[in-house]
Amino acid sequence: MEHAFRAAPGRTPFSIGIEEELMIVDPAGYGLVSAIERLLGEAPVGEVKPELMESVLEIATDPVRDAAAAGDQLRALRRHVADRAGEQGLTIASAGTHPFALWEDQRIAARDRYRDLVRELRFVARQELLFGLHVHVGIDDPDQAIHVADGMRVHLPILLALSANSPFWRGDRTGLASTRTPIFRAFPRIGIPPAYGSWDAYAREIDFMVRSGVMSDPTYVWHDVRPHPRFGTVEVRVCDGQTRVEDTLAIAALVQAMVHELAAHHETGDPLGDYPHQLLDENKYLAAIHGLDGELVDLPSSDRIRTRDLARRLLDRLREHAQELGSERELDGVADILERGTGADRQVLVHDANRDLEEVMSEIVAATIGDRRPAGGGAPPLDAPPFRP
Numbered sequence: 001m002e003h004a005f006r007a008a009p010g011r012t013p014f015s016i017g018i019e020e021e022l023m024i025v026d027p028a029g030y031g032l033v034s035a036i037e038r039l040l041g042e043a044p045v046g047e048v049k050p051e052l053m054e055s056v057l058e059i060a061t062d063p064v065r066d067a068a069a070a071g072d073q074l075r076a077l078r079r080h081v082a083d084r085a086g087e088q089g090l091t092i093a094s095a096g097t098h099p100f101a102l103w104e105d106q107r108i109a110a111r112d113r114y115r116d117l118v119r120e121l122r123f124v125a126r127q128e129l130l131f132g133l134h135v136h137v138g139i140d141d142p143d144q145a146i147h148v149a150d151g152m153r154v155h156l157p158i159l160l161a162l163s164a165n166s167p168f169w170r171g172d173r174t175g176l177a178s179t180r181t182p183i184f185r186a187f188p189r190i191g192i193p194p195a196y197g198s199w200d201a202y203a204r205e206i207d208f209m210v211r212s213g214v215m216s217d218p219t220y221v222w223h224d225v226r227p228h229p230r231f232g233t234v235e236v237r238v239c240d241g242q243t244r245v246e247d248t249l250a251i252a253a254l255v256q257a258m259v260h261e262l263a264a265h266h267e268t269g270d271p272l273g274d275y276p277h278q279l280l281d282e283n284k285y286l287a288a289i290h291g292l293d294g295e296l297v298d299l300p301s302s303d304r305i306r307t308r309d310l311a312r313r314l315l316d317r318l319r320e321h322a323q324e325l326g327s328e329r330e331l332d333g334v335a336d337i338l339e340r341g342t343g344a345d346r347q348v349l350v351h352d353a354n355r356d357l358e359e360v361m362s363e364i365v366a367a368t369i370g371d372r373r374p375a376g377g378g379a380p381p382l383d384a385p386p387f388r389p
Helices: 067-087 112-121 142-152 156-163 180-184 199-211 245-268 277-293 307-325 328-340 343-354 357-369
Strands: 016-025 047-050 056-060 091-093 132-138 225-228 233-240 295-298 303-306
Touching: 016 067, 016 245, 016 357, 047 067, 056 067, 067 091, 067 245, 067 328, 067 357, 091 357, 132 245, 142 199, 142 225, 142 233, 142 245, 156 233, 156 245, 156 277, 156 295, 156 307, 156 328, 180 277, 233 245, 245 307, 245 328, 277 295, 277 307, 277 343, 295 307, 303 307, 307 328, 343 357
Parallel strands: none
Antiparallel strands: 016 056, 016 091, 016 132, 047 056, 132 233, 225 233, 295 303
């Protein structure tokens, strides 16, 4: 299998790229609008792309050296699409799900890939009205990329807990911190991947699936972490879309530091820990339900540990890696999430004041486009001071 996992002149090891799936909404009532074709066009940096549904757009940064540079591009891209939307009488918003939208009302984007996907998966594809955050980190060796992806499996639940931002679905408060997680679980080739062990093993499996007609290329494997042969990256896909750009950058800096640590581990030649897949998946499920307010299984010891304590321990260990990569300042945002709560916590706080999902969406829009004033002078903004009991 061809790949781009190789050192090249001018390429920075551990480069970082960020993709965000955003909502296109009507500022009057905050319903989704099928308007992607009106918002496409040349961007100041990176790319603006369509997604499965016409009410969704994706922004993607270029590969850059550190999370600070990624932040500059991400803010420019959010401003750009917000301005383009404003010209059409629309706006944008970012979270893991739209609190009250119905998938039945959404149009599929006029692209062969997405039409084929609906033809193949039917209801499973049509109900995927979800918004994710994807983080790419550049790797220069294919076996190292597999080692990193295998090692990242242990970290996926904590990344999901930190990024949980979808407590509502179809107008219902589901009781989950990340409702996006079980909805997406209906797709094939998703979730925590197997441990491949080597590039050759991964390539053999992907080649077999392509030859058998199961899929046309490796991008139809939607695992929570995957090697991306065309980009030469390890891509982490487990996270809900983030409302505040600062939270996106904190999680991206954490992912970059995790990749850096695992790449260094690969150089030692030591094997990764061998943990049962079902236990990794159970931790992920606990994170989807409780976010940061629950417990996870601490895999080396098999003890239950508070999710916040595990996250703080991981943050302390990875700080030196973020320093080396130039992303320490953005990594500090993880401590802010631990103190203030996740996006899901903030949505629930706003909702519980008046049981008003339009008010929740108003606050999401304001925080997405950078306006910190609460709409109508009502509930506190989504980046208000700590509210966690």
